[in-house]
Amino acid sequence: MFALLDGNNFFASCECVFRPRYKGLPLIILSNNDGCAIARSEAAKALGVKMGQPYFELLPLVHSHGLIALSANFSLYGDMSDRMMSIASAMGAESEIYSIDEIFCGLHGVRDVTRRAQAISERVLRGVGIPNCVGIGPTKTLAKLANHIAKSAERKPGSYPPHLGRVCNLAEISPEMFHYVLKQTPVGEIWGVGRKIAKRLAELNICTALDLSRMPLPMARKHFSVVLERTVLELQGIACMQLETQPPPKQQIACTRSFGHPVTTLPPLIQAVSEFATRAAEKLRKQEMRAGAINVFAHTSPFRSGARFYKSASVQLQPPSSDTKTLVNAAVRGISQIYEPGYQLSKAGVMLMDLCPGIEQQADLPFALPINARDASALMEAMDKINARFGKGAVHVASTGQAEKEKSEWRMKQERRTPQYTTSAGDIPIVRS
């Protein structure tokens, strides 16, 4: 038996903990560059704000209905998530943090499951301030469905019986009620069924969770894939997915961003990918891994007319590395290869691939360093610590050609008394204070 606890409107709820005056008001959280809505309060949903809707389309609501928009504060949400998870994981002996706002718990050996779930849900609300719902079922897919029912029954009167709100345990309802809730649930609400598959299923006259649970397995396999076949089995109560108590090692690490304004020249592009590579390298070292290749890409906006550009380059790293300087150099080389003038670039990013375990070894360092490899590795560790404490980019490796710009920016920032340090553009990264 599995339970899934999920924070309601998580990012919006986090903000309301610290700004209680926003409770009950239409509130949205905006993505990077305040591009679009990535979280919505109940009141914002009621105004018709869609997930991922661009902010400029929502400006009329800001004026007419007092819609409040906040820039995302991901470090806050990460902290709130940690606190929520530490309480919620007490629901069962084993747990799997599935996303920033969701946790699966294995309920093997737990007695009085529903009561316990109610108590934990209450504890999360009181202790962290995040309203939440719990779904319980014999498979992960059914626990997900139960969670959807728990949320909808509470928020949308008439969707499901009210007594299934907040905490919904599908294992203790009658077969008739189980049949009813499956029939009430559109197939697109099922975990693993997205827009495209829902549409194709509808063409086969499979429109509800009940229809899907009755789909012949060979048909699911033939017309779709093993993934959908598993979903059908899980809806029938046959568990195909186990709890992943240990997070599997990452296969890739990405850092990508949309630009606030279109980028048309190489220098800002180089600066951007240098920063992305630096962030990605930090994540890499946190995992104690090295990358065997780095992929760099840049593209124009898919939403705007004009000349299209969509290119990427892979740079092999032999030997694999987790050194910021090596990764930045490779990223710069890659972006310089693919760059072409004449395009309004809207987004770029780097992805670290072919990850392998291990921290940088002395023999792995491909460039000559007057300081020894252990020092270089210690330097990376020190950079990570400083950046963690003083904020991203407090210390970073400069790309070749950026040194003079760095210096003048640094002086300007010093004058404004903002703490800002940078490393030199030479072969030896030196922390300048």
Add this chain to the structure above:
DNA sequence: TCTGGGGTCCTAGGACCC
């Protein structure tokens, strides 16, 4: 003017081999 970021898994198809 203005449209997120970070992942995973699966499949199809091509290249190549015997």
Add this chain to the structure above:
DNA sequence: TCTGGGGTCCTAGGACCC
């Protein structure tokens, strides 16, 4: 020059998730 089945490996792209 054309004929065949079967296998592996790799990559690109599509679909999904939050």
